[in-house]
C-alpha cells in the first residue's frame with residue numbers, strides 16, 4: 255500500500271525528516287509515536303503532498319507508484335486521506351456542501367454518478383450515525399466554532415464519506431473525551447478491513463487500548479529509531495522516550 | 501505562494517466576459533459632444549415639461565464650473581466629454597405592447613437571461629429594460645398598477661406623474677452634489693421610476709436591466725424610488741455591456757426616499773465589461789452616485805451590491821438617517837481582478853434619534869486588481885443613541901493585487917455606540933490544502949472559499965439573485981462549483 259523509502263524532507267530550508275523507511279501493507283495498521291516536534295506531522299504532510307514540504311531525497315510509493323510529483327488533490331483522489339491534527343476552518347462554506355463537493359470530486363474521478371443534494375443528504379446521515387454526530391453540524395460552516403473534539407469527529411465523518419484506502423490519522427485522539435475516543439476508535443475498527451490501511455499518529459497509549467496496531471514506530475529527530483509490536487507503546491508510556499535516545 | 505499556485509489562480513481569475521456581444525440594431529445616435537443644444541435635444545426627444553428642461557440647464561451651467569474629482573484611489577485615462585454621445589435609442593421604440601418589441605432586442609435580453617416576453621417571464625419579477633439611453637420595455641405594469649404601484653421608465657414618469665417627479669427629483673442628491681451627479685442631472689436619459697403608495701407591500705420584486713450597446717455612448721440613467729408611509733419594496737438592478745476597445749462612461753444617479761415606517765431594499769448586480777484582462781483597454785467607468793433618505797421615523801433603507809464588472813468603479817451608496825429609529829444598511833461584495841480598480845464603500849449619516857446602521861463590506865482582489873474600501877460614519881449632534889456596526893474584510897488571491905481600507909468616523913454625540921472590525925487576509929494556503937486533501941482541485945477550492953467569504957452579503961440578496969451572484973462570482977473566478 256504505502257512504502258516510504260529513505261525519505262528526506264525539508265521545510266522552508268530546514269531539514270526535518272532524515273531518512274524515514276516505512277512499509278504499510280494492505281490491511282495493516284501502523285502507529286507512530288514520538289516527541290513533540292520530532293516530525294510526525296511533517297511526514298503526514300509530505301505523504302499528502304502539502305506545498306513547501308519538499309522531498310530532497312528518497313521516495314514515497316503508493317500502490318506501487320511514486321507519488322512525489324503528484325498534486326495533493328490527485329493523491330487524495332487516489333485514496334489517501336489525512337485526518338488533520340488541526341482541522342482548518344472555512345468560514346461561510348456549509349459543511350454539507352463541502353463534503354458533497356469532496357465526495358463528488360471522488361465519484362467523478364471514479365466515473366460514478368455524482369450525488370445530488372437530496373441523495374447526498376441521505377448518504378451523509380447514515381455516516382453521521384456512525385460517529386454519533388448531530389445533524390446540526392451539517393448546517394454549520396466547515397469547522398467554524400467547532401470544539402476541538404467536534405473537529406476531530408468531523409474529520410472522522412469525512413473519512414467515512416470519502417472511503418480512503420490509506421488513512422493517516424494525525425493525533426485524531428488528542429483532545430477527545432473518553433466517549434468520543436471510544437466512538438472514534440470504534441469508527442476506525444469498523445472501517446478497517448483487509449484492503450484498507452491506517453497510519454495512526456498518537457501520543458497516548460490509551461488509544462492503543464481500543465485499536466490494535468500491527469506495528470508501532472518511534473520517531474525521533476526525523477528518524478524512526480525503533481519499531482516493534484503493541485507492547486512498545488506500553489513501554490513508552492512507562493519509561494518515556496529518553497531511554498531510546500542514548 | 502509559489503509560482504505553480506499563482507499560475508492556477510491566474511487561470512482561475514481569467515474571465516471570459518460572456519456578455520460582450522454587440523447587438524446589430526438600427527439606432528438614433530446623437531453625434532458626440534455636449535452643449536446646451538445637446539440638452540435641448542434630449543429633453544425634446546423625451547417631450548419633457550419645461551421645468552425639467554430648466555432643471556437640466558441649471559445643472560449643466562453648474563457642471564461647466566466644476567472640476568473633475570481626483571481624490572479617489574483609482575487611475576484612469578482622461579475622459580473627453582466632447583467625445584461621448586449623450587443619446588442613443590433603438591429606432592423602433594414606440595411600442596404599444598411587448599409584442600412589438602424589436603426581435604433583435606428581445607434576442608439580446610434573452611441572451612442575457614432576461615426574458616421580456618411576459619408569458620415566459622421569471623415568476624413574479626417585474627422588469628424594466630434600459631437599452632443605451634431609453635427604456636425599451638417594462639413588464640407587469642398593469643398588475644402592479646392594480647396595487648397602486650407605479651413602475652415605469654423615468655421619461656414616462658416625467659410626463660405622466662410630473663408632480664411626484666418634481667417633488668422628489670434632486671431632493672436626496674441635489675444637482676450640485678458632485679461632478680458626475682451634476683453631469684447626470686444635465687444629460688440623464690432614462691432609468692426607472694418606482695412609487696409605492698401608503699401601506700402597500702409591493703407584491704413582486706422589481707428589477708431594471710441596463711445594457712450599453714452603442715459605441716462611444718455614455719449611459720446616464722436616473723432612478724427614483726419613493727416608498728410612502730408603511731410601504732415596502734425590493735428592487736434589483738443588473739448591468740452588462742459589450743466588449744469594446746475604448747472606455748465608456750456610466751454615470752448614474754439613484755435616489756431613494758423612505759417615508760415613515762417604509763422599507764426599501766435596493767440590490768445591484770453590476771457586471772459591466774471590465775476591459776481587456778491583459779491590457780486593461782476598454783471597459784466601463786462606473787461612476788455612480790446613490791443615496792437613500794430615510795426621511796420618516798422607523799424607516800429602513802438597505803443597499804446590497806455585488807460589483808464584479810467595470811474597469812473602474814467609484815461609488816458609495818449611502819443613507820441619510822433623518823427619521824428617528826431609522827435604519828440604514830450596506831452589504832457589499834466587490835471583486836477586482838486582472839487590471840480592474842474599485843474605490844467603493846458607503847456613507848451613513850445619522851441625524852435622527854436611535855438611528856442604526858450596519859456596514860458589511862467584502863472585498864476580493866485577484867490578478868493585479870486594486871481595491872479600496874472607503875466608508876464614512878457621521879453621527880450628528882441630534883442623533884442620540886445612534887449605533888453603527890462596520891465590518892470590512894478583504895481577501896487577496898495571489899500576491900500581485902492590493903486592498904486598502906479608509907474608514908472615516910465623525911462622532912458629534914457622545915451617546916453613540918460604534919463598532920468597527922476589519923481584516924485583510926490572503927486566501928489561506930491551509931484552506932486550499934484542506935480542500936485539496938479532500939480531492940477538491942484548486943480552482944474549485946478558490947471559488948468555494950471566496951463564495952463562503954461573501955456569504956453574509958449574498959444572504960441579503962433576493963433568493964433568485966443570490967444564486968445569480970454566486971454563479972457570477974464563479975464565472976468571474978472561472979470554473980464552477982457543483
Ligand SMILES: Nc1ncnc2c1ncn2[C@@H]1O[C@H](COP(=O)(O)OP(=O)(O)OP(=O)(O)O)[C@@H](O)[C@H]1O
Nearest residue numbers: 265266268270288289290291292293294295296297
Ligand atoms: N512550515 C514549517 N515551517 C518551519 N518549521 C516547520 C514547519 N513545519 C514543521 N516545522 C518544524 O519541523 C519540526 C517537526 O514538526 P512536526 O509538526 O512534524 O512535529 P510533530 O512530530 O508532528 O509534533 P507534535 O507532536 O507537536 O504534533 C518542528 O520543529 C517544527 O517547528
Ligand SMILES: [Mg+2]
Nearest residue numbers: 294295296339
Ligand atoms: Mg504533529
